[in-house]
Amino acid sequence: MKRTTLSLIAGTAALAAVTGLAALETPDAAGTTTAEAAVELPVERTSLLCPAPSLSDIAETSYTSFTPVTKGTASDGKAQLQAATEESADGTGDAKKGGNTKKKTAKPVLTPKKPGTPATGDTSGADGTALVGTAEGKFAPGWTVQETTAVAAGSGRGLQGVTCTAPDTEFWFPGVGTDADRTDYVHLTNPDDGAAVVDLELYGKDGAVKSTVGEGITVPPHSSKSVLLSTLADQQQADLTLHVNVRSGRVGAAVQALDAKNGGDWLAASADPAGTLVLPGIPKDATSVRLIAFTPADSDADLKIRLASPAGLITPAGNETLHVKSGMTTAVDLGEVTRGEAGSLVLSATDRSVPVVAALRVIRGKGDKQETAFIPATAPVGPRATAVGNGAKDTTLSVTAPTTAARVKVTSSAGSEGGSAVTKTYPIKAGTTQDLDIPAPAGLKGTYALTVESVSGGPVYASRTLTATESGVAGFTVQTLPDDRGTVAVPEADQDLSVLQK
Secondary structure (H helix, E strand, O other), rough: OOOHHHHHHHHHHHHHHHHHHOOEEEEOOOOOOEEEEEEEEOOEEEEEEOOOOOOOOOEEEEEEEEEEOOOOOOOOEEEEEEOOOOOOOOOOOOOOHHOOOOOOOOEEEEEEOOOOEEEEHHHHHOOOOOEEEEEEEEOOOOOOOEEEEEOOOOOOOEEEEEEOOOOOOOEEEEEOOOOOOEEEHHHEOOOOOOOOOEEEEEEEEEEEOOOOOOOOOOEEEOOEEEEEHHHOOOOOOOOOOEEEEEEOEEEEEEEEEEEEEOEEEEOOOOOOEEOEEEEEEEEEEEEEEEEEEEEOOOEEEEEEEEEEEEOOOEEOOOOOOEOOOEEOEEEEEEEEEOOOOOOOEEEEEEOOOOOOOEEEEEEEOOOHHEEEEEOOOOOOOOEEEEEEEEEEOEEEEEEEEEEEEEEEEEEEOOOOEEEEEEEEEEEEOOOOEEOOOOOOOOOEEEEEEEEEEEEEEEEOOOEEEEEEEEEEEEEEEEOOOOOOEEEEEEEEEOOOOHHHHH
């Protein structure tokens, strides 16, 4: 009986480590179900997808990989990041001509180093394509990869950054555009052996944009497909919401939003629709902040807008609330809302909670030296979040505690080419945002990773801003820091289940 019980527990743990299984329900004596207590265990396998970078001749792209040190992990494992290649059952066709081709053995773009040390790579092994990464064993818990591109001139010039994401079946992107100055592409990457079928839906100020072009888009196995969003709409609109709905299979999705006048960046997906949203880390020197919101619910949403400043929650004058009509995208200019201080936007229901998605389009600079980045609503840091690709003088870490005071532990890892980790704990007052004075790793050489861990108190939200000057333009990119999925909750099955064998 003991062997059968342990086998079931082991099988459940393995499934949880791969799929994120959170709880197991078993019937009690009265015939109802109760959730067993769960323990947090390190994940055993994870995958990440990076969209194809800019193909501009004057663009330079780099990748940085990092796995935090996690207690209880396996002593061995492997990980690699390489170009996605198409694969078909018959091995015929040419991928570049829209057909299929045999799966090729791609040169890894980078090979991750041991947990606690970042590894860097460039596009020489990727040939400008999307990347698929897998990590197992000790490399899997919290594995994070950053794609950063510097574009010296032209549409989208500046700094473009994106955190490579896990495949999923649904994504919301408030903040896309199809107006004359915008060239927005959604990148879809399929890591699996079967084709994925995807529907793309746009919603503007008047509701759904009528189009059949975005229906039933097939993304072949082990490949990536980019779709120009302006081909899905007959009219130009500056503020739209894109819904990526995967009918079958899984994909990674990200939007490359390029502006002819104001630079550009990657737009990551918003957190799932919710009644309360946090958009952390608006740069203190932002010259323009625009909020874009959408509700997929059948009823309208009324939101209270508040700014979590270093001193506490304040209400922006003239923008106290926002009314979001059902199925329609609503946008409002908040101007220089941070007024030279760190800030995060907190959206909450004024009355009845209605699920909403949202993002901020942020501009720094003035005149012909403006640059754009995006901050989508994000999930909390949770037990731990990770950001990679940081430099000694180009990184700002913003942390906000919207409801309850909290303490966070921040670790600056060893450098990719040398140095040793440094850790510091910070208090975050309720309702405030703090740009933390993060310590650089001792003897830093190369880039380093940041991990943020919740120590006590309420939920915290965070983002990391990278800056770089390109051709006199102050380029920047912002990545939010949700939970890095380093652990999963695995149920403790303490009852004897050997009867299931009979």
